[in-house]
Amino acid sequence: MSSKRNLYLSYKQTNEMEDLIQPIRELATNNDFNLVSTVSEANIIASIGGDNAFLQATRKTGFRDDCLYIGINTDSLGFYTDFTIADIKRMIDAMKNDEVEVRRYPVLEVTIDEEQPFYCLNECSIRSNVIKTFVIDVFIDDLLFETFRGDGMIVSTPTGSTAYNMSVNGAVVDPTLPSLQVSEIASLNNNEYRTLGTSFLLGANRDLTLKVVQDGNDHPIIGVDNEALSIRHAKQLKLRLADRSIKVLKLKNNSFWEKVQRNFL
Incomplete structure (x- = not known):
């Protein structure tokens, strides 16, 4: 890790969370x-909460690729925590004993009607x-x-493949x-509308465009x-896929597939 240790804590600011956060503040200061107090000063961002809190932390801090994200769960372990x-x-102790590693996760870039792009770590969905x-x-x-007719579509990153997409x-x-x-x-498949009927993967250099046919139901x-x-x-x-990724601090002995096995098998 970098010798620069400017730590920003991202969490839901309630009285209960403030009580939970205090030991983290003390332990961090002692180490x-x-x-x-501001994201711009940080080179380490720690999200306190579950996977949803981690997703919010990355979005609210702008999916920074120049800092390190850490997920700390208030309950059981998650895919990002x-x-x-x-x-x-x-x-x-794990950080001191070199039991952690930094993994890079891709970020999805979403541009709607040529406006400024949005970014997400899990998935983008469009629904009626x-x-x-x-x-x-x-x-x-x-x-x-x-040409798709149905209730909607989901476009997910690899780390989002175990959430809504699954x-x-x-x-x-x-x-x-x-x-x-x-x-x-x-999806509906008939003589007029025909889709692949299964999910499919696109490589990192592909562009995907979804054009909503304006037939009166065009406010998805x-x-x-x-x-x-x-x-x-x-x-x-x-x-x-955006030309950026986020860096996440993970335990070496807690791989993605170990998490899949623990959560689904």
């Missing part, structure tokens, strides 16, 4: 970490906002690949494979990670 608040001393299917033309690079029978993807996975939500709900965007009207989404 030569400099606690800072290798440490628990009940055993925070183990994290410090009424009880009615809608139509999307799916382009891979410049190729019109298929619930619609998408694949679990090794996070060392830089890729995006496209999965359908309740768009979500990035665990937050819905307040965009009322969207005609087109462009998705690609």
